[in-house]
Amino acid sequence: MPIFLVRRFLAAIPVLLTVAVFVFLLLRLTPGDPAAIIAGDMATPEQLERIRATLGLDQPIIVQFGTWIVDILRGDFGTSLISRQPVLNLVTDRMWPTIWIGLITIALSVIIAVPMGVLAAWKQGSWIDHLVMTFSVLGFSVPVFVTGYLLITLFALDLQLFPVQGYTPPSQDFGSFAARVVLPSFTLASIYIALIARMTRASLLNVLGEDYVRTARAKGLTERRVLFRHALRNAAVPVMTVIGTGFALLISGVVVTESVFNIPGLGRLTVDSIFARDYPVIQALILLTAGIYVLVNLLIDISYSFLDPRIRY
Known part of the structure; x- marks a missing residue:
């Protein structure tokens, strides 16, 4: 088991x-001059060169x-080109709305989707099965912003019943927080479910x-225990794989959902940074997203090793 964990951890390092490398090269080779964005349209060539030297843009790419x-590695993600604040502070200030919505979305999705899938499999071919499959097709086909609106x-x-837009921290007013995260969470959960x-x-x-x-049923166990205790546990490995893979949908959906519901989270920060060509913030957000995806x-x-003991060996 420890060897399995060490191997999986080491395999994540080359990915990050x-x-x-791709994030750095993609943004550095993208058309647009960060120095011109900072200096403005009226900047002189001397001012642009001075800003490039300050940002290190006059150095070779490898340097x-x-x-x-x-x-x-020292925890310094640079300074925002627009707000002139440390990138790490911007990300820290914006991450909690995204974290809360993401956690609530995952909880809602698992609580609702797993029983739905079990019920559809148990009643295969019935109207319940067709209803669940119809919802699955619609939920996966309709764009997030359409569901949100x-x-x-x-x-x-x-x-x-609920506020249209905005966000309130739970420490400030939990009732307002709960009312404002219901619609964004269900919007994101529609695809995930x-x-x-x-x-x-x-x-x-x-x-x-x-x-x-069949042996469990022959022993006289209830159908509920057969489904959830015996069948579902052995079928859980592919489901857990989908939960991890679908996390990418959750990350991309946050960007759209926070824009629709005007939530000051990482999704809104991503959109604002892209439009402003704020390279340090964009790089930090992409790396953070990749790190979270690898961690998940x-x-x-x-x-897997807990669901199927054979994987430990």
Whole structure:
């Protein structure tokens, strides 16, 4: 088991390094001059050269990359070209709304999607199965921003049950926080629920015909215990894989959802930084996203060893 964990951890290091190289080269070779953005349209050539020298943009690419990597390892992601604040402070200030919405979305998705998939597999071919599959197709096909605007129109404007936009920290007013994260969380969860429910159904159908399931039923166990205790646990490995893979949808969906619901999180910061060509912030956000994605997949791999003891060996 420890060797398995060490191998998975070491395998993540080249991935992060490769992402760092591509992020650095992609943004450095993109048309647009950061020095011109800082100085403005009326800047003289001398002012532009001075700003480039200050930012290290006059150095060779390999020197710039080495300096950038060393600074990141020290926890210095640079300074925002627009706000002139440390990038790490900007990310720290904006990350909690995104974290709360992401955690609530994942919890809602798993709580709703897994029982839906189990029920659809148990009632295969029935109207319940067709209803779950129809919802899965719609949920995965409709864009996030369309779902968000539909929920705003129905529950915020017509029924006036929830606020339209904005965010309140839970430490400030938990009631307002809960009311404002419901619609964004369900908007994000619509795709996630469809994906997990579909995979749960498909994975469970593969194991319901196994000998150990028939043996459990022959022993007189209740159908609920057979489904959740015996069948679902053995079908959980592909489901956990989908949860980890679908995390990419969650990250991309946050960008759109926070823009629709006007939430000051990492998604909004990403959009604002891209439009402003704020290279240090964009680089930090992409690296953070890649790091989170690698970490989630590492945790998913670790969970395999608990769901299936054979993987430990």
